[in-house]
Amino acid sequence: MSLFGHLPDEAPTGKPKGPPPPLAERMRPRTLAEFLGQDQVVGEGKALRRTIEQGKAGSLLLWGPPGVGKTTLALLIAQHADLHFHPFSAVLAGVAQVREAVAEAQERRRQSGRGTLLFIDEIHRFNKAQQDAFLPHVEKGDLVLVGATTENPSFAVNGALLSRARVVPLQPLPGGALAKLVRAALVDRERGLGVRGLQIDAVAIDRLVALAGGDARRSLGCLEACAAACVDGEQITEAMVVEAFQHRALQHDKEGDLHYDLLSALHKSLRNSDVQAAVYWLARALEAGADPVHAARRLVAVAAEDIGLADPMALQVAVSALQALQFLGLPEGRLPLTEAVVYLAAAPKSNAVYRAIHDAMAMARDGAQHPVPIHLRNATTGLMKDLGHGQGYVYAHDTKEGVARMECLPPELRSVQFYKPGDRGFEKKVQERMVENDRLRRGGRD
Numbered sequence: 001m002s003l004f005g006h007l008p009d010e011a012p013t014g015k016p017k018g019p020p021p022p023l024a025e026r027m028r029p030r031t032l033a034e035f036l037g038q039d040q041v042v043g044e045g046k047a048l049r050r051t052i053e054q055g056k057a058g059s060l061l062l063w064g065p066p067g068v069g070k071t072t073l074a075l076l077i078a079q080h081a082d083l084h085f086h087p088f089s090a091v092l093a094g095v096a097q098v099r100e101a102v103a104e105a106q107e108r109r110r111q112s113g114r115g116t117l118l119f120i121d122e123i124h125r126f127n128k129a130q131q132d133a134f135l136p137h138v139e140k141g142d143l144v145l146v147g148a149t150t151e152n153p154s155f156a157v158n159g160a161l162l163s164r165a166r167v168v169p170l171q172p173l174p175g176g177a178l179a180k181l182v183r184a185a186l187v188d189r190e191r192g193l194g195v196r197g198l199q200i201d202a203v204a205i206d207r208l209v210a211l212a213g214g215d216a217r218r219s220l221g222c223l224e225a226c227a228a229a230c231v232d233g234e235q236i237t238e239a240m241v242v243e244a245f246q247h248r249a250l251q252h253d254k255e256g257d258l259h260y261d262l263l264s265a266l267h268k269s270l271r272n273s274d275v276q277a278a279v280y281w282l283a284r285a286l287e288a289g290a291d292p293v294h295a296a297r298r299l300v301a302v303a304a305e306d307i308g309l310a311d312p313m314a315l316q317v318a319v320s321a322l323q324a325l326q327f328l329g330l331p332e333g334r335l336p337l338t339e340a341v342v343y344l345a346a347a348p349k350s351n352a353v354y355r356a357i358h359d360a361m362a363m364a365r366d367g368a369q370h371p372v373p374i375h376l377r378n379a380t381t382g383l384m385k386d387l388g389h390g391q392g393y394v395y396a397h398d399t400k401e402g403v404a405r406m407e408c409l410p411p412e413l414r415s416v417q418f419y420k421p422g423d424r425g426f427e428k429k430v431q432e433r434m435v436e437n438d439r440l441r442r443g444g445r446d
Contacts, residue, residue, distance in 0.1 A: 023227075024220040026191040027181070029072050037177030037216075038069060038170055048168065055081035059138055059145040061123070061153050061162070064170030065261070067215030070148035073170075074119040083117040083144060084108060090125040098133045105143040116143045123147030124156030131161050138164055172214020179205050181216055182223055193227050200226075200236040208241045218245075262290060263298050266341075270299075271306045275345040282341050292333055296322040299340050307344060308353035310425035317343045348425030356419035363416070370410035403440035 020026065029035045032049060035042060042049045051057045057077045062070040071087075078085040088101055105116035118134075120126070138145050145165060149156055153167050173181075182205055185192040200208075200223075212219040225244035226236045262285040269277035285295055296318075303318040321340035325333035375392035379385045394404035407414060421427040421434065 022221070023185060023192065023224040024217045027185050027188070027220055029069070029076070032076055035069060035072060035076065036181060037173035037214075038073075041168055041170065042073070052077050052080050057081065057144075059165040061147045061149065061157060061165045061167045062170060063149050063151075063153050063167055065150055065172055065214065067212075067217035067219075068170045068173055069216065070170060071119065071121065073168075074117065074146040074148070077144075077146060078117040078119075081115070081117070081144070083115045086116050086118050088118055088120045090120055090122045090130075095130050095133055098130055102134070102137045102142060105137070109142065115141075118143045118145050120145065120147045122149065124149040124151040124153075128158050131158050135160055135164065173216055174214070175206075175209045178209045178212055178214070178216065178219045182208060182219055185220055185223055193223070196227060196230075197233040198227055198230055198236060199234070201238070204236050204238045204241050207238045211241065211245045262288060263295060266295065267298055267302055270302045270341065270345050271349065273345055273347075273349060275342055278341045278345040279338060282337060286330075286334060286337075292325055292330060292337060293322070296325050296337060296340075299337070299344060302344055305354045306349055306351055307347050308350045308427070309430050310348040310350035310352075310422065310427045312426055314344055314347050348427075350422045350424055350427050352419055352421050352427060360418040363413075363418075368412070370412055373407070373410060375406065376408060401440050403437050405441060405443045407441065 032042060032052065039046075042052065048057065057080075060074075060077070062073060064070060075085060077083075084105075086101060086105070088097075101118055105118065108114055108116055123131070134143075134145055137143055147157070147161075147165065153162060182200070186198055186200060187194045189195050208219060208222055212222065222241060222244045223236075226240045229240060229244075230236060262281055266278060266281035266285060269281055282295060286292060299318040299321060300315070303314040307314040317340050321336040324336035328336070374388050375390060377384070377389040379390035384390075392406070394406050396402055396404045398404075409416070419434075421431040423431070
């Protein structure tokens with residue numbers, strides 16, 4: 001059985017047609033022993049490894065950044081379970097293609113008894129209807145579903161599918177694993193570059209590993225680019241590695257999805273008021289090919305969550321940056337994004353708004369369901385008026401100060417404080433206003 005199931009056609013005899021596959025494809029691990037850098041999930045003795053080896057891994061969602069082995073792991077799962085491997089791109093397919101793939105799987109099982117592993121790359125790009133189309137067939141056992149995503153499945157995959165597939169987080173490959181992979185590719189005479197007799201010095205391999213950022217494809221892509229510029233037997237240097245990454249490796253990232261960790265670093269740098277770090281992480285995200293709109297949305301979230309009313313202008317700046325980006329596009333859109341990043345990082349910080357709605361929602365969800373005070377209820381019918389709805393309500397604008405002597409919370413909650421302003425920036429003024437408004441509601445008593 002072919003490890004790769006149904007992949008692009010090859011010549012039936014002799015050498016494959018056309019140019020050889022990229023080095024990263026040729027060096028793709030063929031066994032779990034060759035699968036490097038993910039010992040936390042498939043190392044010796046791990047539960048997932050045992051189920052894979054037994055052919056009982058079941059449906060999975062593989063979550064991790066590009067180049068960490070999601071496709072390879074799916075191929076190995078199919079190999080151990082003797083399943084037909086059917087790759088499927090969520091970018092290119094719709095519900096019709098989903099149904100066609102399911103029908104093929106059902107027919108294959110009917111004719112040969114062989115199951116199908118449907119591998120869905122970038123499954124987070126499927127909408128709810130497309131994701132739901134798989135569910136009954138996964139439940140009936142018509143197919144094993146393995147999805148790959150660079151996005152957090154908690155947000156990108158619907159709950160019904162999440163409940164039927166185990167989430168397997170994959171991490172960027174550690175430096176040691178990448179270095180081992182590069183050295184293996186240099187000496188492998190069958191799949192790698194062994195026939196070339198190339199060497200690489202320690203400094204060059206350290207730089208390659210650092211620039212690859214835990215991505216095996218980037219590592220091997222860089223190595224292949226360096227090899228293309230060398231004569232047989234030559235030594236690959238640090239300068240060659242840097243040149244190769246400038247011209248080739250970064251382009252691969254631009255084809256990938258948003259790298260969550262880069263935007264997380266941006267968010268946390270903004271929260272910690274580190275202007276230089278925030279600008280750097282924004283640049284890293286943009287250079288890696290992250291959707292700039294995702295970065296702009298993160299700025300809007302920071303403005304509301306981490307700055308709030310300490311600087312009410314922060315939200316306006318963030319939203320304006322998002323709108324400017326959508327109007328200008330790239331590359332000019334980088335400038336309003338950077339301007340907003342600098343402003344938000346330098347702004348005073350407060351999470352009082354975030355805590356206020358979090359605490360209020362927790363009480364609404366878990367606490368007693370207090371009735372709305374009768375004076376705050378609408379009296380739109382005669383019956384409602386007879387029942388006293390609206391009695392005692394005072395229109396705030398009819399008062400001299402614009403604040404009525406009237407409580408708006410249920411009696412049981414009148415001592416509760418959800419929003420507790422800090423003393424940074426504009427929130428200090430908000431706190432003063434709240435104190436005065438509370439005094440007026442109590443009839444001017446301190």
